[in-house]
Amino acid sequence: MDYLKTVVPSQLMAERGSNLVVINPGSGNVxxxxxxxxVPFNIxxxxxxxxxxxxxxEPxxxxRDQMLNCHATSSQNVERESAYDIIAALMKIPFLDDEEMPSPNQPLPPKMGRVDGFSSQQNRDDIKFTWTDVTERIIKPSTSIDRSVYKDAEEDTPPSTSDDDNGHDFKENKYKEMIFGEDALKIxxxxxxxxxxPIRRGHFNVSHDYSLHQVLEDLRTIWNWVLTEKLHINPRDRGLYSAILVLGETFDNREIKEMLSIVxxxxxxxxxxxxxxxxxxAFGNGLSTACVVNIGAQVTQVVCVEDGVALPHTALALPYGGDDISRCLLWVQRRHRTWPNFQTDxxxxxxxxxxxxxxxxxxxxxxxxxxxxxxxxHSYDNERSGGHQxxxxxxxxxxxxxxxxxxxxVPEEYPPPPRSWFQDYDDMLEDTWQTSDGLYPSGNGGFGMWDSYPMFPTRLKKFENIGLVEAIISxxxxxxxxxxxxxxxxxxQLVGGAASTTGxxxxxxxxxxxxxxxxxSIEKVEVLQSRTYPLFVPWKGGVQTQYGIRANVLV
Structure with a gap:
């Protein structure tokens, strides 16, 4: 009897999981x-x-991609306020009719006042971050020439001498050339x-200021750092490991091939x-048929799965996610004049x-x-004098x-990257077909190795203004x-970080x-509860897909 049909999943993971790395890259986190x-590392x-x-x-x-960002226009702000009032009616909260935007010269928003006696239903720990130390101490051995120089100098000892090296080594501070993950956000x-x-709104973040070559180099460098520093896999030993790439449906075929090439x-x-x-x-929650709603940091995807097969004509991509909710939270607080007078951006x-x-x-x-x-x-306007309120x-x-x-x-404040560098109808959902040789020119960013590789035409529908309810029904x-x-x-099925939002x-x-x-003729609607933290369901399901139904394997 087939071993994979009889083995207990936990036993299989113990036997084979230690040399299998699962990578689930997204716009906000990998x-x-x-x-x-x-659970994986979420970085x-x-x-x-x-x-x-x-x-x-001045330093x-x-x-890098700041030039792509923009501010909401007056018409978008009108639409935003109208949408707020629609939500307010549903949630039974006051409208914005009598609200006024705070004056920039006001030291404190007028509605703020003291909150010492306010009894909140939610108690949370203080949310505070510290700035990243961008320097590191490098230990350098002292040569005989170095010691003779220090001996003749006015100062008897070299700078930053280590206490435990008996004077033979000294330390110096040096700027880190590269910083990764959350530390990079706190510089x-x-x-x-x-x-x-390197990824923005579900695609490679290629623009005039961010070349494809640099995007690929950054992807390689980030992933290599995670493998080395977090998983402790020596580059020399990588040949002993296999990788599973769990990729969102927004990635086109060309981007998938580049990520495979990196791996x-x-x-x-x-x-x-x-x-x-x-x-x-779907597999991560033990399902073979489901309507999967994946709410990422910058993109929300809706795809129907039937009997272990994703149906390409049902796929929808919505250009908003958890980061947009966070930006909206700031706008709402400023609109209600409850946000401190900090330069939050x-x-x-x-x-x-x-x-x-x-x-x-x-x-x-x-x-x-x-x-x-x-x-x-907390205020992070200045690293030397940040206040809090x-x-x-x-x-x-x-x-x-x-x-x-x-x-x-208003997701337009953070628009997707320009799409001129490749055809916008490549994706991993469709049956294979052979392209003409001139469709994807070689010699740019290492694409030559994929010249004869089959492509996948997409029908991934992208909608700007419809909400989750309409997307699911459609x-x-x-x-x-x-x-x-x-x-x-x-x-x-709801997955992704924002899927855990209460209610x-x-x-x-x-x-x-x-x-x-x-x-x-639909009698019942049910959103199934996730078996584990929704953010990690696709990552865990990648393993179960590999040892269950081997669907859409490209290599």
């Missing part, structure tokens, strides 16, 4: 770990490289580093396979987005009625409702079969059930 682990998908400022130029922290603004995010050629894994994130998410200051994400995770929920909470908000956060149920009414999120009804539609409406599952059930037309 999840990576051994298949034998219960911000970014890298900061040190710049050498030119003569006369400062910068974000002080006066330090000369450039932060890069096999640059990182040195012996073998690698690719699994669709939606399919892995989550688009250009990564540490501000980091603290907003933490506040969102701690306090945001979907519940009828006024949802307030007291929080201690206790404030009462208001209308905390409005930002997560932006998943249903995305106009309140995706399920596009299957065209009533029996399958009934199964899918009873098997809606989201219940409001989705209610709104989907209400919006389904009466002639659809």
């Amino acid at each position: 999840r990576m770990g051994f298949a034998s682990q219960d 911000p998908h970014c890298i900061a490289r040190r710049n050498n400022p030119q003569e006369g130029e 400062r922290f910068s974000v 002080p603004p006066s330090e000369s580093y450039c932060l890069s995010r 096999l050629n640059d990182l040195g894994f012996s073998t690698a396979v690719v699994h669709q994130e939606a399919l892995a998410a 989550p688009v250009s200051k990564p540490i501000d987005l980091l603290i907003l994400n933490k506040i969102k995770e701690s306090y945001s929920q979907i519940k009828t009625g006024s949802i307030d909470a007291v929080a201690l908000v 206790k404030t009462r956060l208001s209308a905390l149920n409005v930002p997560p409702m932006g998943l249903l009414y995305p106009r309140v999120l 995706s399920v009804l596009s299957t065209g079969r009533v029996d399958l539609q009934r199964k899918l409406f009873c098997s809606i 989201l599952a219940q409001v989705l059930e209610q709104r989907v059930r209400t919006k389904i037309s009466a002639n659809q």
Whole structure:
């Protein structure tokens, strides 16, 4: 009898999981770990490289793709306020009719006042970050020449001499050339580093200021750092390991091939396979048929899975996610004049987005009625004199409702990268077909090795203004079969970081059930509870997909 059919899953993972690495890259974070682990490392998908400022130029922290970002227009703000009022009516909270934007000259927002006696229903730990130390101490051995120089000098001992090296070694401070993960997001603004995010809104972040070559180099460097520093896999031993890439449906075929090339050629894994994130998410919760709703940091994907096969014509991509909810939370607080008079800018200051994400995770929920909470908000305007202020956060149920009414999120403030460098109809969901030789020119970014590789035309639908309810209904009804539609409406699965928002599952059930037309013969709608933390379900499901049904293996 086939061994894989009789072995206990935990035994299989113990036997084979220690040399199998699962990589689940996203726009905001990359999840990576051994298949034998219960949970992966979840690390911000970014890298900061040190710049050498030119003569006369002050050192400062910068974000590589900052030029792509923009501010909401007046018409978008009108739409945002209109969407807020729609949500307010549903949540039974006050409208914005009588609200006024705070004056920039006001030292404190007028509605703030003292909150010492305010009794909040939620008690959370103080959300505070410390700036990253961008220097490291390098131990250098002293040569005989070095010691003779120090001996003749006015000072009897070399600088930074170690106490335990008997004078033979000395230490010096040196700037780190590269900083990764959360540390890269907390670099002080006066330090000369450039932060890069190789993936943006579900695609390679290629733009005029960020070349494809540099995107690929940053991906390779970040992944290599995680493998070396977190998983402790020596580069010389990588040939003993295999890799599973769990990739979202937004990635086109060309991007998938480049990531496979990094894993096999640059990182040195012996073998690698690719699994669709939606399919892995279904398997991660023990399902073979489901409507998978994956709410990422910057993109939300809806894909229907039937009997272990992702249905390509049901796939939808929505250009908003958890980061947009965090930006909306800041806008709501400023609109209610409850945010301290800090220069908070989550688009250009990564540490501000980091603290907003933490506040969102701690306090945001979907519940009828006024949802307030007291929080201690820290300022990161200046690393030498950052202040803090206790404030009462208001209308905390409005930002997560932006998943249903995305106009309140204004995702256009953080638009996707330009798409001119490749054809926008490549994706991993469709059956293979052979392209013409001239469609993807070789010699640019190492694509030559893929000239004869089969491509996958996409029908991934991308919508800007529809919410999760409409997306779920559209995706399920596009299957065209009533029996399958009934199964899918009873098997809606939420994954991703924002999927753990309190109250989201219940409001989705209610709104989907209400919006389904009466002639659809749908009797039940159910959002299934995740077996584990929703953020890690696709990562864990990648392993189960590998040892269960081997679906859509590209290598």
